[in-house]
Amino acid sequence: xxxxxxxxxxxxxxxxxxxxxxxxxxxxxxxxxxxxxxxxxxxxxxxxxxxxxxxxxxxxxxxxxxxxxxxxxxxxxxxxxxxxxxxxxxxxxxxxxxxxxxxxxxxxxxxxxxxxxxxxxxxxxxxxxxxxxxxxxxxxxxxxxxxxxxxxxxxxxxxxxxxxxxxxxxxxxxxxxxxxxxxxxxxxxxxxxxxxxxxxxxxxxxxxxxxxxxxxxxxxxxxxxxxxxxxxxxxxxxxxxxxx
Numbered sequence: 704x705x706x707x708x709x710x711x712x713x714x715x716x717x718x719x720x721x722x723x724x725x726x727x728x729x730x731x732x733x734x735x736x737x738x739x740x741x742x743x744x745x746x747x748x749x750x751x752x753x754x755x756x757x758x759x760x761x762x763x764x765x766x767x768x769x770x771x772x773x774x775x776x777x778x779x780x781x782x783x784x785x786x787x788x789x790x791x792x793x794x795x796x797x798x799x800x801x802x803x804x805x806x807x808x809x810x811x812x813x814x815x816x817x818x819x820x821x822x823x824x825x826x827x828x829x830x831x832x833x834x835x836x837x838x839x840x841x842x843x844x845x846x847x848x849x850x851x852x853x854x855x856x857x858x859x860x861x862x863x864x865x866x867x868x869x870x871x872x873x874x875x876x877x878x879x880x881x882x883x884x885x886x887x888x889x890x891x892x893x894x895x896x897x898x899x900x901x902x903x904x905x906x907x908x909x910x911x912x913x914x915x916x917x918x919x920x921x922x923x924x925x926x927x928x929x930x931x932x933x934x935x936x937x938x939x940x941x942x943x944x945x946x947x
Contacts, residue, residue: 706762707724710758722759733896734903734911737899785863788867790849801838844878864897
């Protein structure tokens, strides 16, 4: 579904992605793991085509994103949903209006059809009845749920999560983790999550990759990843109390 092939990316002479290569599996939950500042968000921006590599290729659904013009990229991005770390809701809009926004912008559905889609998505994330609430009336976890409902409004094939559990308490973290897994099962998506949360990673991931110094230094299914002999991976896991 998504492939990085020898991708290089630098900013002001600082190398962020260094000959990075990875194949992200189809219809699975992949977690890109690593400390803050390692370039995980830069990877997401490459998947979306918001950044293009200095060299190498990013291929999504068989398309090299560097071959698309701006209009083609905008159209291609309909394949994606994105849940931002802060949920990134429009504070002046109700929950209904937030979830309806991409449907109004990118489809020709009638008002009634949009209302039905919004209700379906809110029901999927457990927020039926919250349509007229404002973001300021919502808890952090509820805001994430609305953000997820909006991210899946256009029925994307791929959904990207930017640190989805950052800033949440343990109970809400568990709730969001279950929501990610339930959404994955119900919609059969390809999900990519960037995180530094070890516990969340091993609860929800089908596939795990570690980004360090601009490279993928380890990857595999969770059981294999836990057994990694790479010194940095071992330090990262042990520093966070992992007993693998």
